[in-house]
Amino acid sequence: MRARMYYAIIVLIVIALGLGSRAYGDFLPDYIAVNAGDVLWAAMIYYGIRALQGDRPLKSAIALSVLFCFAIECSQLYQSPWINAVRSTSLGGLVLGKGFLAVDLIRYSVGIAAACLIDRCCLMKARHS
Template identity: 45%
Template sequence: MRRPRYQYAGLMLLVIAAGLGSRTGWARTHLPEFISQYAGDTLWALTLFLALGWAFPAARGTTLALTALGLSFAVEFSQLYQAPWIVQIRETLPGRLLLGSGFLWTDLICYSVGIALGWWGERWWSWHRRHWSGKPPSATVPKAP
């Protein structure tokens, strides 16, 4: 499946907005604690999956998911490293948003869920387009050589 970049860019903006919104005081007071606590990390990983899909529109979904999982886990485990120079970077807003600030095992679960949502969403959308496009089934399934 070749991914439409403009749609992925739009999805990334929506997911980023939702992720930032999940970290606000409003979210902490109006959303269930479970969601306000874990949504940001889950949406961060979904954004990473979408960014990879945008950057590599012809890549297989499984390849993107495994790459996103590896990168997100690497970022999380890098938080165990506390050299002064990287702590300074993490104290900035961009550093905190991109690199996080402290290692949590629960973040690994959130990342896995966010990336799985992206992978599953792609598969669902691909299936949906094939089966509900209005074309007869023979037009959507390639013929054997």
């Protein structure tokens, strides 16, 4: 239960960082401003799955995160008035995106890998403490 709480707090921190990267992108280097939002979104998904899964293996969180992120991106290939109306809202755009970009799949992979690496390092440190 304690681990789930930590992951939930991390989700909130990553959300704040992601929203900040969008809101203050003009003050960031172009490379970071362009890529950070998607990388952080995927990291948030990973930590959210960890919060929901509890103490299941990291591989499970990685697989579910990749599956979820890739499914959301591929869903953007579907264009219909009703889903585009949802995507045109602030929350709908943040969750569902607006249009398919293959490069986003790379950004999601980087975000999940980075989140997993940080998670694994923290877990190893906690076990040795």
